[in-house]
Amino acid sequence: MIRARTLTDARQQSHSNAELNWWIFMRISGLILVFLILGHIYMTFIQVSESDATFDAVVAKLTNPAWKFYDWLILLLAMLHGVNGARYSIEDYVRSRPNRAWVKGIFYTVCAVIFLLGTVGLFSI
Amino acid sequence: MYRGREGQWAFLLHRLSGLAILAYLLIHVISISLFMFGERAYMAVHQTYDFPLFRVGLIFIVAGVVYHAFNGLRIIVMDFTGTGVAYQRQMWYGVLALSVLATLYAAYMVFPRILGGY
Numbered sequence: 643m644i645r646a647r648t649l650t651d652a653r654q655q656s657h658s659n660a661e662l663n664w665w666i667f668m669r670i671s672g673l674i675l676v677f678l679i680l681g682h683i684y685m686t687f688i689q690v691s692e693s694d695a696t697f698d699a700v701v702a703k704l705t706n707p708a709w710k711f712y713d714w715l716i717l718l719l720a721m722l723h724g725v726n727g728a729r730y731s732i733e734d735y736v737r738s739r740p741n742r743a744w745v746k747g748i749f750y751t752v753c754a755v756i757f758l759l760g761t762v763g764l765f766s767i
Numbered sequence: 768m769y770r771g772r773e774g775q776w777a778f779l780l781h782r783l784s785g786l787a788i789l790a791y792l793l794i795h796v797i798s799i800s801l802f803m804f805g806e807r808a809y810m811a812v813h814q815t816y817d818f819p820l821f822r823v824g825l826i827f828i829v830a831g832v833v834y835h836a837f838n839g840l841r842i843i844v845m846d847f848t849g850t851g852v853a854y855q856r857q858m859w860y861g862v863l864a865l866s867v868l869a870t871l872y873a874a875y876m877v878f879p880r881i882l883g884g885y
Contacts, residue, residue: 687825727786
């Protein structure tokens with residue numbers, strides 16, 4: 643895990659290319675997600691009421707491939723960003739190596755299944 | 768406990784809000800994907816979300832998301848500009864102010880609907 647304040651520090655601290663790439667990915671995906679998710683919350687929560695989110699309304703919206711892509715992009719980026727963020731927390735707080743291995747294993751599996759569920763659900767409409 | 772100043776609280780809140788958003792995201796994806804199994808399965812779960820307490824919960828989700836988003840922008844500014852770190856404390860108070868404003872706006876928009884039940 644990288645604890646750096648600048649890109650130059652991060653490059654020096656990273657033990658592997660993968661770790662540095664994740665560090666950069668967190669910044670780039672975060673920047674994109676700010677727009678995607680604040681837009682998503684505004685459009686589906688502030689502008690319309692909870693009780694408007696009926697089955698028919700969701701299906702009608704998602705027949706448009708553009709919204710399908712928008713939602714899937716959120717799903718993909720938020721999953722990678724969130725799972726990697728949680729990995730940082732696990733590496734910080736689960737101190738013993740064997741515990742860390744099974745905690746990560748179960749966590750990654752659950753997230754992968756939920757990501758598949760969301761993808762299949764999104765493209766089944 | 769390490770008694771850092773604003774930076775420590777910014778970090779702690781960023782972690783907590785991030786983990787909370789991830790937990791929400793996982794539940795959100797599961798319940799939305801229920802419509803694979805048809806309208807009855809979907810509505811069975813979504814009718815319970817219409818309960819006023821859950822709708823108030825959504826205001827907390829907004830609070831977590833806007834804090835995480837704005838503080839994330841602050842982190843990006845610190846990481847990719849040379850002078851950003853010098854202003855991290857001032858920027859954090861800006862982040863807090865923006866988050867409170869956005870949360871109040873969400874509450875202002877949502878409360879009439881909760882009270883009116885529509």
